Amino acid sequence: MTLARICALVCGAGAATLLILVDAYIGPQANPRPTQPGFFLIVVVAAASIGGWAARFLRRPIDDLIRATRATERASVWPSLTPGAPHELHDLNRALADSQERNERVVQSLAEERFRFQGIFDSMTEAILVTDEQGRIVLTNRALTDLFGIDDTNYGLRPEDVIRSAAICESVDEVLVSRLRVASEVPLPGVTPRHLDVRVAPIVDEDRLVGSVTVLYDITNLRRLERTRADFVANVSHELRTPLTAIRGSAETLADGALEDRDAAGRFVAVINSHAKRLTNLLDDLLDLSRLESDELQIDVHNHALASLIEAAQEAVEETRQGKRIEIQVQLEDPSTSVRCDRQLIEQTLINLMDNAIKYTPEDGRIAIRTYRAEREHVAGELLKHDLALGVDAAQNSADALFIEVTDSGIGIPPDVLDRVFERFYRVDKGRSREMGGTGLGLAIVRHALSLHGEHVFVDSSPGSGSTFGFTLAVD
Ligand SMILES: Nc1ncnc2c1ncn2[C@@H]1O[C@H](COP(=O)(O)OP(=O)(O)OP(=O)(O)O)[C@@H](O)[C@H]1O
Ligand SMILES: [Mg+2]
Structure with a gap:
């Protein structure tokens, strides 16, 4: 039932009751009786019309309220009622507006809470x-x-x-x-x-x-680190055991009587000496590697004349080179070039690469040391020309680079293991490298030294025709 009908009924019923009361109270004394049926009908209809008007008057603010409630989702401000509305409805409107404001605050804080929560969750x-x-x-x-x-x-x-x-x-x-x-x-x-x-x-x-x-x-990286550490310990133990076993065996043989035989004694002492030397090499390499891997290592970068670095490395390998009658050619694009680097680390890098080139090249072979310069934007392209290049993204280079290459005419490296030669203790032919006194740490040291400089190391090789190992250094 609508508000208008309720008001009309209430007013009509009120008017009828009033007439009945008037009739009952005054009727017996009055003549003619005041409440004739026609008059009665007129009063009821008039009362119902007044009720209808009152209902419309009340209806307007209530409609406002209904509209306001429906519009709350869109409205930013709660609407007020038409001025003539009864004050009870104004009170109701204010109560609804307050409640709406509270709800908005709760919704807002819930949304903020959820946003914060998802942010923490996502990070x-x-x-x-x-x-x-x-x-x-x-x-x-x-x-x-x-x-x-x-x-x-x-x-x-x-x-x-x-x-x-x-x-x-x-x-x-x-x-x-x-x-x-x-x-x-x-x-x-x-x-x-x-x-x-x-x-x-x-x-x-x-x-x-x-x-x-x-x-x-x-935990992939964690497991990989654990495996690397376990492999490292196993490899070091193995590398230590081999020379120690040889030293012990020779010492025991000497003690068992070989000492009396001058020739035999000389041979066993030579074995002890060579294996002791190998142990020293191994420990030196391990110390170098751990120094390079330690977080505290600060590299000492200055400008150094490239020619003097190469000369120093050549001197260090001169004895071995002569032993194998290997020729070394040095072709520097610009002999006066200076490079920005830590002198000790880059000298060590050159020695390791030249030592490998001599070690893995048959007697009377040839080694060439070559350098060329590449502009900053061409460094990445130059690196791509090699079979394998390791290092940070070359696009980040902020200076021109000097490419330094050591090429030999040696045994070469099979392509399927090329990416493994920079791993610690990895040797293509274990027996052969060991015979030559190799520990398999030389290239791992080279890789670390260059990564500390933020530079690249690369290699090209084909079995039987030789290898080229090289690296980049920043130049002004
Ligand atoms: N110029 C090269 N020609 C052919 N093989 C090479 C050359 N340089 C490195 N290799 C291969 O890569 C392996 C790893 O080289 P790396 O210098 O790390 O170890 P190493 O020479 O065996 O021992 P060391 O620790 O004494 O240098 C070598 O054992 C060898 O098999
Ligand atoms: Mg080596």
Whole structure:
């Protein structure tokens, strides 16, 4: 029933009651009786019309209120009522406006809270997956998007619909059934295999299971470091054991009587001497490497004449070169060039490369040392011409570069192992390198020395026809 009808009925009923009372009170004394049926009808109709008018008068502010309430989503200010409206309706309007303002503040602070929460969530390194009690995804963060490509468009799906790891999905299911935490390490096969530390916990609210939260942490690098460290210890132990065994064997043979035989004694002492030398080389290389890898190492960069660096390195390998009658040619594009570098590290780099070139080149072979300059914007292009180049992104170079190459006519390196020669202890032919006193650390030292300079190292090689190892240095 509308407000107009209610008012008309109320007024009509009021008028009729009034007439009946008048009739009952005055009627018996009056003649003729005042409440004839026609008069009665006129009074009721008039009363109903007054009721209708009153209803319309009341209706306007109420309509305003209804409109205001409906418009709150769009309106920034709560509308006021028409001035003539009853003050009770004005009170009601003010109460509604206050309540609306409070609601807006609550909604605003909830939105801010959610924004902050998602920001914290997204900045976490751990990937997070939250499900409801049915196992449907309800919340994720950016790390999870990076890991599995899941985001809010996947909300409502189950983990097995979007995560390609049965172990993770089963852990979520298991926790939703048992309500007990689960922790496991999950390998993720793929182009770049990964290792994840996965922890799933139930979300319980006053004894009622409301969902699960899974935290995934990428421990691939951690595992790789552990493996590298374990390999390193195994390699060092192995490298130490070989010369020590030879030294011990020779010493025991001498003690068992070989000492009396001058010729034999001389041979065994020579063996002891050569293996002791090898041990010293190994320890020197290990110390160099650990110094290069330590975070505290500060390189001492100055301008140095390239020619003098190359001469110093040549002097250091002169004895070995002469022993194999190898010819070294030096072709410097500009003999007066100076390079910006740490003198000791770059001299060591040149010695290591020249030592390898001599070691892996047969007697009477040839070695060439060549340099050429490349402008800053051409450095990346020049590096791409080589079989393998390692170092930071060449596009970041801020100076022209001098390319320094050591080319030999030696045994060369098979292409499938080319990228491994810079690994610590890696030797293409273990027996052969060891015979030559190699520890497999020389190129690892070269790589570290250049990476400390922010420079590149590169190599070209083909088995049987020789190799070129080279590096870049900044020039003015
Ligand atoms: N110029 C080269 N020609 C052919 N093979 C090479 C050359 N330089 C390096 N290699 C290969 O790369 C491996 C690693 O070289 P690296 O200099 O690190 O170790 P190494 O020479 O064996 O020992 P050292 O630690 O005494 O230098 C060598 O064992 C060798 O197999
Ligand atoms: Mg070497």
